[in-house]
Structures are given as C-alpha cells and as structure tokens.
Amino acid sequence: MQELTPEQSQQLQTRLHELLSSLQQQLEAAAEGARTVQLDQSSVGRLSRMDAMQQQAMAQATVRKLELRLQQCRAALTACERGDYGNCRRCEEPIGYRRLSARPEAPFCVGCQR
Numbered sequence: 001m002q003e004l005t006p007e008q009s010q011q012l013q014t015r016l017h018e019l020l021s022s023l024q025q026q027l028e029a030a031a032e033g034a035r036t037v038q039l040d041q042s043s044v045g046r047l048s049r050m051d052a053m054q055q056q057a058m059a060q061a062t063v064r065k066l067e068l069r070l071q072q073c074r075a076a077l078t079a080c081e082r083g084d085y086g087n088c089r090r091c092e093e094p095i096g097y098r099r100l101s102a103r104p105e106a107p108f109c110v111g112c113q114r
Contacts, residue, residue, distance in 0.1 A: 004097060009085065009086065012085070012086070013085070015104045020073045023073060024070065027066045027070060072105040072107055076107070089112075090112040093109055
C-alpha cells in the first residue's frame with residue numbers, strides 16, 4: 001500500500017475529529033437506554049419486564065461498541081500527533097486510503113484485520 005499524502009492525512013484527521021464528536025453524542029444517547037430497568041406496574045401499555053431487560057441488554061451492547069470505536073478514534077488521533085497515523089499496528093505497513101476513508105479509526109490493515 002502507498003503511504004497517505006499530506007492532503008489525504010489532513011482530510012482523514014478532520015473526519016476523525018468529526019467522528020469523535022459524533023460518537024460522543026451517540027454514546028450519551030445510548031447510555032440513557034442502558035440504565036437499570038425500572039418497571040412501573042401501575043402503567044398500562046408499558047413493556048413487560050422481560051422486554052425492558054432485552055432492550056437494556058441491546059442498549060448496553062451498543063454502548064460497548066460505541067466505547068470501543070471511541071477508544072479507537074482517540075488512538076488514531078494520538079497516532080496523528082505522533083506522526084504514525086495510517087500504519088497498521090500489527091505489521092506496521094501503510095493501511096491504505098480506501099480503508100481509512102471507510103473507517104478512519106481502523107488500527108489494522110485488511111490483511112491483519114482478518
């Protein structure tokens with residue numbers, strides 16, 4: 001793979017900052033659904049406790065995925081500051097612009113990701 005041009009690197013850094021902000025907002029919204037289930041027995045039309053617990057589990061899984069992606073985004077921004085953004089953390093080869101365009105926080109090249 002070819003190394004990133006300065007223009008590509010700048011474009012991806014901008015996308016990383018936008019992604020960081022978006023992920024933080026999504027995480028705040030998802031955290032609301034991951035709270036402890038409180039079932040109001042007096043309300044008519046409320047979800048059953050089992051349905052509420054299932055929704056809570058799904059929300060918690062979403063929170064974990066968002067937290068992982070947020071961590072990867074922060075690591076990618078740190079790599080930008082160090083000057084080694086765009087290199088695979090396993091094989092240290094350039095990741096490639098197409099992959100980073102699709103997922104700018106990707107820590108691995110396609111070969112190592114498999």
